[in-house]
Amino acid sequence: MLALWWWGPGSGSAPGPAALVEKSQVVKREPFTSTLNVAGTIGPGNGIDITAPFDGTVKSINFAYGDLVNRGQTLVELDLSELEQSRNEAESAYLKAAQASGDMASWTSGPEVSRARRAAETAMFQLDDTENKLRETKTLLDRGLVSRSEYDGMVQQQRSQKASLEAAREDLGTTLRRGQGPNRRLVELDLTNAQLRLAKLTAQFGGAVLRAPDDGIVVRPPPGQGNGAGSEALHVGSRLTKGQLIGTIARAGGLGVSFRLDEADINRIKVGMPVTGTGPGFGEISLAGQIASVAGEASKDSAGGTGKASFTATARLDALTPEQAARVKIGMTAMVIVIAYSNPSAIVVPPEAVQGAAPAATVMVRDGKTGKPVPRMVRLGLVSPTGAEILSGLKPGEEVLWSVAQPAAPATP
Secondary structure, three states: OOOOOOOOOOOOOOOOOOEEEEEEEEOOEEEEEEEEEEEEEEEEOOEEEEEOOOOEEEEEEOOOOOOEEOOOOEEEEEOOHHHHHHHHHHHHHHHHHHHHHHHHHOHHHOHHHHHHHHHHHHHHHHHHHHHHHHHHHHHHHHOOOOOHHHHHHHHHHHHHHHHHHHHHHHHHHHHHHOOOHHHHHHHHHHHHHHHHHHHHHHHHHHHOEEEOOOOEEEEOOOOOOOOOOOOOOOOOOOEEOOOOEEEEEEEOOOEEEEEEEEOOOHHHOOOOOEEEEEOHHHOOOOEEEEEEEEOOOOOOOOOOOOOOOEEEEEEEEOOOOHHHHHHOOOOOEEEEEEEEEEEEEEEEEOHHHOEOOOOOOEEEEEOOOOOOEEEEEOEEEEEEOOEEEEEEOOOOOOEEEEEEEEOOOOOOO
């Protein structure tokens, strides 16, 4: 129901002040949504990163960024010369560790223990021989056949050889202990580490040829990550380090949209919320999807000059039809509409009908008995440009009223 009242201007009169036009609407339940519109960029929503498997240089390149590639297609081949050198060094270390492990396994019968044991046995034999001669000399001394000084020399020799035997036995014990406990464990660890490194480098030979893991479009890495996305383009001879991002395979039908959110809107957006996307590059096509991620930290360059932080979010688009896939390209701009809230059966009134703000918002309601407008307090929900959600205070069938300014009629000559 719509009622209008205004004063008609007289002939030749000057323009009067704007009149108020009363409007009314019968309350009913209807769907209500609150949306957020942001600008974004089409990107790989479901991508597979292609990274360098080891340090090396690019030997050949068989793709260009933006190309559609097939599973198994060769993308990049890396030079193996540096890997071969590293593997040779690893094999040398392994052979040394294996030899040390073998020596440790037979340590008790090895050359070092054998030398120490022979030295101890020799010292013991020499001491036995000296003690026998000392007994004979003592007998001769008692009979007056040798001098006292000769006997004292034999005693001194016995003492020296006892010390030598004790030292030889200590050396034998020390040598035996070198093949036990922590020393044996260290040798085992060295061998294990050498085996792992050698096996790891040997396995990397199979990764010298990088192939597409799935069908899709090859996308450049983000700025600051790897060659091909920043100061230097990927080319033959480019130096790559292990784990460096070369590109991303954007799977067919797995595109997404990345965009930034103001700090005032970040808490309105949750993972899983539905989105729609449109853009000048793909005409009337409307893309559907849902929020896939929302950054928990502000972008590093977000607050420059504006004083406000911004957060990156991504939406994953539903699988595209062949017609859509032919028109939607990575890097295109897109207008993203995020459905932040939806109520299929809400009481909604025009925003102009609400006076004041929560928690003291009111609307004018026509009294069912007198027909006169009376104010009523209501509890507001969300407000959008097209309507305000009323959580309580109104019932379906009631009539709300509000006034808007009617521009004055122009002066007539």
